[in-house]
Structure formats: C-alpha cells, structure tokens
Amino acid sequence: MEFRQISAAERTATMFPLQTYAFLPSPWSDGDEAAYEQRMRFFETAINLVAEEDGQTLACAASLRMRQNVRGVVHDMAGVASVASHPSARRRGIVRGVLERLLRQARDEGSTVSALYPFRPSFYARFGYVGTPRHRIATFAPEGLSHLTRAELPGEVERLPMRDGFDEWLGLRERLLGERHGFAVYDATRAAEFRDDKRWVAVARVDGEVVGVVDYQVAAYGGDLYASDLLTTGPLGRALLLQFFGRHVDQVARVHVRVSTEEVPELWGTDFTVTTEAKVDHPRHGGPMVRVLDMPALTGTAVGAGDVTIEIVDDPLVGGLWRLVGEDGRLTVTKGTSTPAATLSVGGFSALLYGVLDPVEVVTRGLGQVDGAAVASLTSLFPRRMPYICADF
Template identity: 45%
Template sequence: MTVRRVGSEERLTTSFPLQAYAFEGSPRSVERAKEFREYLPYNEGNRTLVVEEAGETRAAVSAIPMRENLRGRVLPMAGVAGVVTHPLARWQGHVRTLLHQLLDEMRDEGHQLTALWPFRPSFYGRFGYVGLPLRRTVSLPVADLAPLLRADLPGEVGWERIGAGYPAWHEFTERCLRERHGFALFPDYRAVALRDRNERWLVTARVGGTVTGAATYRIDEHGGTLAADDLLATDPYARSLLLQFFARHIDQVATVRFDVPADEVPELWLTDLEVHVQARVARPGSSAPMARLLAVDALTGLPVGPARVRVELTGDRWLAGVYLLDGTTGALELARAGAGGAPSATLTAAGLSGLAYGVLDPVEVHLRGLGDVPADAGAELRRLFPRRLPYLFADF
C-alpha cells in the first residue's frame, strides 16, 4: 500500500471515478467519464491524496484551501472533501491514514481550521471534529409576501444572470466573510464555477450603490417554485428588499424556497406568513457540517470576554498540550505556562473546538464526554467563548 499526492490529470482516473460511485447514481454512461475533465479547472488547487495497491486506487481524500471567519478573524481553513473508498477496500483504515497525512500537510502549510460535511459524524468525531448548525430551508407561498409589494423600502434591487453579476456577488460574499462568524469561502479557482456555469439568476439589494443583500436562484417551471440558494442580507432592510423582489413573482410561481442561517426566525418576518422551516439531518446523504481547530494559534487574538483559564488538551495529534488562555485584555492570549491561580479544565480537541465555534456550552462539553470542566473553569470558559452560532455557508 502506498500513499501519494495526485496531480490534476490523474484525478480523472483516480479520485473522480470513486467520487462518482460514492455520491452519484450508478452505473453511469461512458459520457459521464468525459464530463470529469470539465471539473478539472475547479479542482486545480486542491490537495488530493490516494491510497494505491497494485497500481489501483483504493481510497482518496481532498482538501480545498479555503478561508473561514472565526469570531471575527478570517483564518486559513482546509475544507475536506471527496472522502471515498473503493467498495472492496472499505473498513480497512485507508481513510484514517489519508486524513492524518492530509491534515498534517494542510496544517504545516498554515491552515489553522478545518471543516467538512461528514458521511458519518461519529467517525469524524474521533478526529476531533465537532458538529456545526445546519442551515435552515425556508418554504413559503409567494402570495404571503404580497404585503411587501406596498412597502416603501430604502435602497434598490438589481437583477441579472450570475455570469454578468459575479463581480458584485464575489465582492459581497467577501464582505460576509469579514463580518459573519463561521462564514467560509472557496478559493477563486473553485468559486468561479458559479460564474462559468451561469445557471442562476442573481438578485441584489443595494443602498447607495453598495450591495447589502444578495441571492442566487432559479425557477423550475411556470406555477412552480422559485428556488434560491442562500438568502444573504446584512440587515432587515436588505432582507425585505430581496423578499419584495420574490413577491413580484406572485403571478409566475406558487412557492419560494431558500436557505437561511440557523439563527434566523422567518416566522417573525411578516404577519400571517405561512412558512415551513426545516433542517433535516439524515445518514447517509444529509448531514450537518463539522469543524475543528487544527492549531491552537487559531485562538490568538480572538475577541473574547474578560476571563482566564488553564486548559489541558488531551488525546489529539495536533493540539495536545497545556495552555493558559488569557482574555483579560479583550483579545485572547495563549501561553504554555503554569496556571498562576487560574481555574483548570481538561478538554479534547472537539471540546475546545465546540467552545471556540460557539456551539457548545462548557456544561455540554462535559455532558458530551469532550472534557472535564469544573464549575469555576466552566464560568471562565463561558466568558471567554460566549455562545455564538456559526454560518458555514459553503458546501464542499
């Protein structure tokens, strides 16, 4: 068995066929293999590792060099994708071997965070990943948005194909990356697939020429559904402008559907709004994302509450050690030092990641078996890392 990194053209005969088998209907026509070449430019900068035996690919994993906002700081993040194994080579430890090497290499290159969409969350939990909120899918009758047609809202709306509007979309998502906890973006070589395929409309909300909200969407048929992707808005005015635009389709479609972050409450947007909000997690095929810290240095400089705690990080390949987390200045400082009278806690990588991403309370860390957190240490950790729901945004 050998592990090696494959280049662009090699993906056509190594990782791509296994990914198609794992994530698509099969068997597919020979034309499907020809389509793989169209994907190559959007995978050019990925790091893909494979396990080979007797010259045959037995497993593959990839990492996409991304960026993610962690509590206000934008950090390099490794988006793990294309985790696949040959059907005759499963349950033999190939993925474990590949993930260890992949994350070693990405960490050495400076990626301080990593995230993925798991095929089985418990499997990735053993690698220190912790669950993040799944975005909510909102469905509502377009007729219920009719009151917005009479609303006088500040700003204006733009409408065009995504191919033409991509520069505005790209600039706005960069703003979201800077401002939204958990928000993650693809590298440019991958992101431009949306522009190149040009299969979406783009609607933008603007105030004073500045984009404050945006959504990409398509319409399936007359009398059907206007299906948007993520409804991105910086404030309620921007959101209302986008919804008002959807309302203008009242004589064209019956339903509007779009995704929102987990902390949105669409049932409160309007009175008499018949709305269905769903976040469905199932296995296989519909899991919530997961993430973890790859380096403790990811915490350095984060805006935190005034607290001080000593943590021992155990059982992890990348984070193990004893650290003093000091937030007394409002920006987190780390030191490998003695406690100096600070309360102490023992955490796993998943436990610390859950606190840093804001998805777990210190009590939940203890209940989940992700650490030993006495009450005094828990109070300090709670002040350092108050609850804050992340919004991963990108699918990979």
C-alpha cells in the same frame, strides 16, 4: 500502502472512480468522466491525496483552500471533501491514513481550522470534528409578503444571470467573510466554477452599494422557486430581497430559501405563513462539522474575559497543555504550564471556540471534563454564538 499527493489532472484516473462509485448512481458513462475531467481546473489549488497499493488507488481525500471567520478572525481553512475508499478496502484504516496526512499537511501549509459535511458525524468525530447547525429552509407563498410588494424601499433589486451577477455575488460573500462568525468562502480557483451555474442572481443595492444577494432557480410556472442562501448586510437588504420574492406572487406558488439559525422568518410579516425547517439525516443532509488545526494561530480571536489552562487530549495536531487568556476582548493562546482546569477532546474545544456548545454541554456530550470553576471561565471566554458556514463542499 503508499500515500501520495496528486495533481488535479491526475484526479480523473485515480479519484474519479472512487468518488463516482461512492456518491453517484453507477456504473457511469463516458460523458461523466469527461465532465469530471473538465471540472478539474477548479481543483488545481486543492491538496489531493490518495492511498495506493500495487498500483491501484484504494482511498482518496482532498482539502480545498478556503477561508473562514471564527469569532472575528479570518483564518485559512481546510475544506475537506472527496473522502472515499474502494469498497474492498474499507474498514482497514486506509482513510484514517489519508485524512491524518491531509490534515497535517493543510495545517503545515497554514490552515488554522477545518470544516466538512459528514456522511456520518461519528466517523468524523474520531478525527476531532464537532457538529455545527445545518442551514434552515424557509418555505412560504409569495402572497405572504404582500405588505412589501408595493412598499417604497430606498434601494432596488436587479435580476441577472449568474455569469453577469457573479462578481457582485462573490463580492458580498467576501464582505460577509469579514463580518459573520462561521462564514466560509472558497479561493478564487474553486469559486470560479460557480460563474457558469445556470442560476439567477438577485442583487439588492442601496445607493449603488450591494446590500443583499440571493441566487435561485424557478422550477416551473405556478410551481416552486428554489433559492440558496439569503445573504444580506442587514434588514434593508433582506427587505429588498423579500420584496423581490413577493413580486413573484402571480408566477410561483412557493419560495424556498436557505437561511441561517439567526433568521426568524415568522417575523418577516404579519399573518405570514411560513415553515422553517432544518432537516438533518445521514448520509445526505448533515450539518457541517468543524475542528481546530492550530492553537497558537487562534491568538487574536474576539472572546470574553478569562484565564484558564486546558489540556487537549489524543490529538497529534493540537494535543497538549494550553493557557487561554481573554483580555480586552482578545484571546492569547500560549503553551500551558500549570495543572489543567479542563481536559477536552479537540472536538470539545472546537465546540467552545465555535460557540455551538457551552462547557456543561461539552461534559454531558462526553467531549471532556471541566472543573467547577473552569465552567464559568470557559463560558465567559467563549459565549454561545452560532456559526453560519454558508458554503457547500
């Protein structure tokens, strides 16, 4: 078995047949292959790895160059995607070989963290990933927002085709990357594909400053409006975008919009009828999973107070003893020398870092062992705080 990094141009001959077989209805048509080839310019900065035997590609995976905010620090992030193997080559450990090499290379090239959308979380748990919340979808009739329709708000919303609104859409994402825990963005090469999306963008501005963006499609007159993430800098941006949706009262029956776990849509209005749902099923609707690739690079993370030595077990990238000290609101990570007060899988540690599980849950989920006193130190260091990744890949 040979493992090889390939260029984006080589993906069509090697990865396309595996990915298309795995993820799309098949056999495919010539048009699909040409369309895939056209898209490859957006994958030029990705790390693309394949496993080959006797000249045949048996497995593949890619790491997209992304950035992510983890508790206030923006890290390079490996966005893992395009994981597939040939049906005759499955369960031979070939994907393990590809993924281990991919994660090591991404770490060596500077990625501190990694995220992916799992077809089955238990598969990626074997590679150190742990689950984070899936986005919610709020569904409501625009008339529920009638209190906003005529409100005089100090700002305005402009509706643009994606091509014209793209720079502001991306600009707000870049701003939120610096401000929101968990938020992740693509590099410019990969993000450029979205410029051609056949979608509208509503851009909310106050005194010329962008305070909210949401992209959407209208499926039918009298039907549904499907929006992706409601991205705002705060309540005024949200009110402006909701007012904009409210003004579709005579045009669409329902609005569907993606929101983070922090949003509470039932508080958007009095007598407001809304369903907020996070549907999780596999393989198509998983919550994103995350893991740490580099411990010392976490120094500087915004944390609570504490001083604890942990051992991370069974991981080639971050395994070993680590001393975690939280002082003046910042974390310092150094090699540990004392007896560990907690023994954690990389998934268990990642769950604490990202704020999705507390130390007791880490133990009850089977992701580690934590001494009684270390429960308090780890809870203080890593208060619960739900990440919102936002990007799909």
